[in-house]
Amino acid sequence: MAASLVHVLRFASRHVRLNSSFPVAVEGRRYLLSPDVLRYDNYLKQSSIIADQMEGRIDVFHGAIADKLQRELPLAENDVKHMLHTCRTQEDFKLAEKALKSYHEQTQHIRRRHFRYGPVLMRCCQHLGLEEKALELVTDQSLQDIFLDVTTYCLLMHMLFTRSDYKGVLRVFELMHSRSIRANANAYKLAFAALYKQNTPEAFARCKGLYEGVQQGDLTDETTGFIMALALNQNDYEYMVNVYNRVKPRDCRSCQSLNVLALARLEQFEDMFAALRIIFERDVPTFIPKWEVSQQTMTTIRQTLEEKRPELVQQLEDVYDSLKAGGHLVPTSVHVGVLLYWMVMMCVFSPCRMCMTV
Incomplete structure (x- = not known):
């Protein structure tokens, strides 16, 4: 059953507080999706460019949009796009929301290729801390034609995950499925991460069902780490090894302990x-x-052998000497009872300005 290693340790975690019981508490700032996916900095940059183009007349622009809405005049695509990039307050966002809904009502029967409002709307909500409003808009059936791309749902799932709203994350994932929007690797990562954080028998059962239906190419190493960690938390070591053995072998470092x-x-x-x-x-x-x-890990294995198979202790000593001679042993102060959990937590997060607390 020995399998090649899956690359589940990539980034070091910071500010760790370890308890003697499972699970371990991890303190610090983390994020699940890469900056290339979040593109929050790009949103801020574009907002700055549009503000410069308006030369300090953002309030005048907002007034013009409010006037168009009051007089029920048609809005241009750039009107809505610029509104979403110039929101500074929740009041500004209310105006942007009205503009978006009005524009959608005006153009929903027109076959067109237009600007993708969903991702920008999510980043705007993120910027203003309006996660609940983002969820309300995405789940509004009358607006679903606006949210046709998977990125919108991934950004919303990420926002909800940062608020520890794991039920919300899974609700959005199910909404994607009901709207026939194919989940990508990022969506699966967030869904499995939410199930992992719930850490209940029901979440584990749901995890197993979801895992059986997903294509292996849609699972990143980090996602596989979540699945294995949840299996370990639920004391299903056999399932963890089975998942491990299904992963395509690849070179890695610092992760043999998982297996x-x-x-x-x-x-x-x-x-x-x-x-x-x-x-x-x-x-x-x-x-x-x-x-x-x-x-x-080697110390833990030795203790297990001394209890279960003492005749194998010398064999372990020989292996230990070979590992040490080859420079393959690394020190750690992590409690043996939480070692596997800690390894997975190290692998799936890295610092970023757009991040979350785990």
Whole structure:
């Protein structure tokens, strides 16, 4: 059952508080989606450009839009786009919302290729802290023709995740499915992350059902880490190993502990030793990063063998010496009971100005 490693450790987490019980508490600022997906900085940059073009006449522009709405005059595409980029207050957003709905009503029967309002609307809501309003607009059936792209839903799911609204994240994911909008890797990542954070038997059952129906290409390494961590939290080590073995093998570093600890807990010691030997026996160029296993993982395995199979302790000592000689051991102070959880938490987040608290 020994499998090649999945790359589930990429970024180091910061500001960690560890408890002796499961799960571990992680403090700090994190984010799930990359800046290239969030594009929040791009929204701010475009807002600044539009403000400069208006030469300080944003209030005049807003007044003109309000006048058009009052007189029921048609709005141009740029009217709505510029409104969404010049919202500074919630009152400004109310005007932008009215403009968007009016423009949609005017043009909904026209076959057109227009500006994608959904993602910009989500970034505007994010900028003003209007997550609930964003959810209200996206779930409004009369406006669903505006929200036809998966990016809109991913941005909304991300906003809800940052507020720890995991039910909301899953609600939006289901809404995508009901509207026949195909989920991408980012949407699956957020959905599985929400299930992981719920960490209940019901969430685990839902996770397994969702995992069975997803294409492997839609699962990132981070997403797979969430699935495995939830399985570990629910004490289903066999399922964790099964998920692990379905992942396409790829080179990585600092993540062998995920596999060998699960195999040790399952008392599949032959496969465990095979996985450990792969670390120091594989023949790769020197510029390829070494695979590593934590010192504490080896200590945990030794304790397991002393209890279950004492005759294998010497074999573990030989493997330990080979790992140490090859520079494959790394120190860690993480509590053995939360090691796997901590490893996954390290892999799926990295610092960013547009982030969340886990």
